[in-house]
Amino acid sequence: MSDLLTLRNVTKRFGGLVAVNEVSFTLGAGEVVGLLGPNGSGKSTVMNLISGELPATSGSITFDGTDIGPLPPHRIAKLGISRTFQLVRLAESLSVRDNVIMPLAFASPHVWGRKARRRADAALERVGLGGQGDMAPADLNYIDQKRVELARAIAPDPKLLLLDEWMAGLNPSELRTAIELIRGLGDTGITIFLVEHIMEAVRELCPRCIVANAGSVIADGPTEAVLSTPDVRRAYLGEAADV
Amino acid sequence: MKFEKKHILFLIGAVLVVAGLAALPLALKDYGDGLLLGLFSYITLASAWALFSGPTKYISLATVAFYGTGAYTVAVLNETLPFAVVLVVALLIGLVISLLVGLATLRLAGVYFVIFSFGLAEMVRQLITWFETRVTGTLGRYVFVDLTTTHLYWMLLGLACLTLFIRWWIGESRLGLAIHAIGDDETVARHAGVNVTLVKLALFAISAAIITLVGAIQSPRYVYIEPSIVFSPTVSFLTLIMALLGGATRTWGPVFGAVPLFFLFEWLSTNLPDHFSIVLGLIFVGIVFIVPNGVLALIEGLFTRKRRGTRT
Numbered sequence: 001m002s003d004l005l006t007l008r009n010v011t012k013r014f015g016g017l018v019a020v021n022e023v024s025f026t027l028g029a030g031e032v033v034g035l036l037g038p039n040g041s042g043k044s045t046v047m048n049l050i051s052g053e054l055p056a057t058s059g060s061i062t063f064d065g066t067d068i069g070p071l072p073p074h075r076i077a078k079l080g081i082s083r084t085f086q087l088v089r090l091a092e093s094l095s096v097r098d099n100v101i102m103p104l105a106f107a108s109p110h111v112w113g114r115k116a117r118r119r120a121d122a123a124l125e126r127v128g129l130g131g132q133g134d135m136a137p138a139d140l141n142y143i144d145q146k147r148v149e150l151a152r153a154i155a156p157d158p159k160l161l162l163l164d165e166w167m168a169g170l171n172p173s174e175l176r177t178a179i180e181l182i183r184g185l186g187d188t189g190i191t192i193f194l195v196e197h198i199m200e201a202v203r204e205l206c207p208r209c210i211v212a213n214a215g216s217v218i219a220d221g222p223t224e225a226v227l228s229t230p231d232v233r234r235a236y237l238g239e240a241a242d243v
Numbered sequence: 244m245k246f247e248k249k250h251i252l253f254l255i256g257a258v259l260v261v262a263g264l265a266a267l268p269l270a271l272k273d274y275g276d277g278l279l280l281g282l283f284s285y286i287t288l289a290s291a292w293a294l295f296s297g298p299t300k301y302i303s304l305a306t307v308a309f310y311g312t313g314a315y316t317v318a319v320l321n322e323t324l325p326f327a328v329v330l331v332v333a334l335l336i337g338l339v340i341s342l343l344v345g346l347a348t349l350r351l352a353g354v355y356f357v358i359f360s361f362g363l364a365e366m367v368r369q370l371i372t373w374f375e376t377r378v379t380g381t382l383g384r385y386v387f388v389d390l391t392t393t394h395l396y397w398m399l400l401g402l403a404c405l406t407l408f409i410r411w412w413i414g415e416s417r418l419g420l421a422i423h424a425i426g427d428d429e430t431v432a433r434h435a436g437v438n439v440t441l442v443k444l445a446l447f448a449i450s451a452a453i454i455t456l457v458g459a460i461q462s463p464r465y466v467y468i469e470p471s472i473v474f475s476p477t478v479s480f481l482t483l484i485m486a487l488l489g490g491a492t493r494t495w496g497p498v499f500g501a502v503p504l505f506f507l508f509e510w511l512s513t514n515l516p517d518h519f520s521i522v523l524g525l526i527f528v529g530i531v532f533i534v535p536n537g538v539l540a541l542i543e544g545l546f547t548r549k550r551r552g553t554r555t
Binding site for chain 1: 298417420421423424426427428430431432433434435436437438439492
């Protein structure tokens with residue numbers, strides 16, 4: 001398996017606070033990997049460093065042979081990294097379809113006009129929002145807004161998809177649908193890196209996971225093995241926890 | 244883009260309307276000419292202002308900074324260069340200033356940008372005043388150009404058409420999506436591959452260049468120019484309020500705002516000159532409270548409600 005994304009000794013400091021501390025890992029092309037850790041362990045910051053939302057204080061991030069560390073988010077997006085946000089972010093003044101068309105219109109090479117509409121509608125169909133392209137984002141409920149975000153992320157056929165707690169807040173039946181949806185995406189060969197608190201989803205979707213605590217990686221390996229190491233259980237579930 | 248029947252019909256209609264407007268001065272006396280000129284000046288100003296500030300929601304009070312710069316460029320150069328060349332120079336000056344200002348300020352968000360843009364207008368005015376009194380030694384300048392009001396009106400009519408065309412074109416292009424997204428959430432736009440800084444800068448510069456040209460074309464009408472005349476903050480406020488009344492995110496919004504308000508202000512300044520500012524303020528407050536999204540959105544809302552009402 002060839003390496004798609006490599007983080008080497010990546011550190012992010014906010015003033016005196018070290019949010020991400022000397023983090024290194026590699027994602028192979030086609031892998032589906034989970035990033036776990038308690039609140040404040042730096043998971044979202046790692047996502048923001050990869051997508052370019054935040055610049056790293058030190059260390060290097062390489063994607064598909066390109067050093068993306070110094071690049072702004074719009075350049076990184078064009079290279080084939082898409083993401084969703086922890087709290088849904090949509091362009092409220094655009095229709096649902098136009099939200100999905102946008103990354104196509106600014107991909108390289110860009111897709112526009114009827115072809116973009118077709119691809120956007122196909123992406124919406126895929127996430128279960130077929131025929132709702134003309135709606136305004138504000139008219140959709142929270143779950144459907146999350147679906148729009150996913151459609152927006154997958155529409156340009158990214159090489160790497162970053163999902164930041166995309167499944168948070170779903171009820172059990174929605175969670176089933178969501179897991180199947182992500183599994184289907186993983187089966188198409190797209191590399192997925194997801195931050196998730198829902199263990200059921202991580203166990204089912206991610207053969208491998210990385211665990212962060214207080215800004216450092218404390219475990220990286222096959223999910224079941226990682227989840228049963230003492231360090232991880234202590235960090236994640238508290239000292240006296242028992243599963 | 245494919246041309247459909249409605250496009251052709253629109254084009255024919257537009258040509259007829261513009262031809263009619265261009266012929267209007269033949270039927271009007273001098274006062275009417277001046278009115279038309281003022282009207283199209285504000286239509287263009289409001290449309291150009293909305294081009295940038297409408298979708299991005301960066302509320303600019305710098306309109307008069309560029310307008311005055313355009314007027315002053317003509318005042319300084321009108322005796323040495325042909326008018327057409329002066330216009331090109333004004334356009335370039337507007338572009339350069341807006342690019343410099345944009346690079347420095349478009350990172351400012353919300354209210355900071357509003358304050359900065361207001362400060363910019365004052366700064367340019369003070370700079371020119373300082374320069375004129377200290378270096379050239381004359382504060383006022385005369386503008387004598389061999390052009391009639393009708394000529395100037397035709398130029399502004401053309402510029403208004405161009406501005407509307409640019410706004411329409413942006414709305415149809417990828418840029419339209421990008422600027423709306425920028426106004427909603429810059430992070431979303433950036434992660435969709437939009438070079439947010441470049442888009443904002445480009446639109447700000449286009450808008451400022453048009454506004455500078457309006458000032459330049461209007462310049463001969465003043466005959467006598469000094470900074471307090473062409474850098475009056477009222478120009479910025481009127482432009483803003485017209486665009487807001489019509490609806491700044493729509494192509495035709497500023498036109499529908501500029502027409503009634505221009506005539507209203509014209510009437511006020513002759514009949515209630517002492518209370519002009521009070522009425523202006525009241526109208527401002529009224530628009531923000533009653534039609535925050537502009538009259539076009541309001542009318543559209545009424546229509547869709549009516550249609551929905553009949554369906555159920």
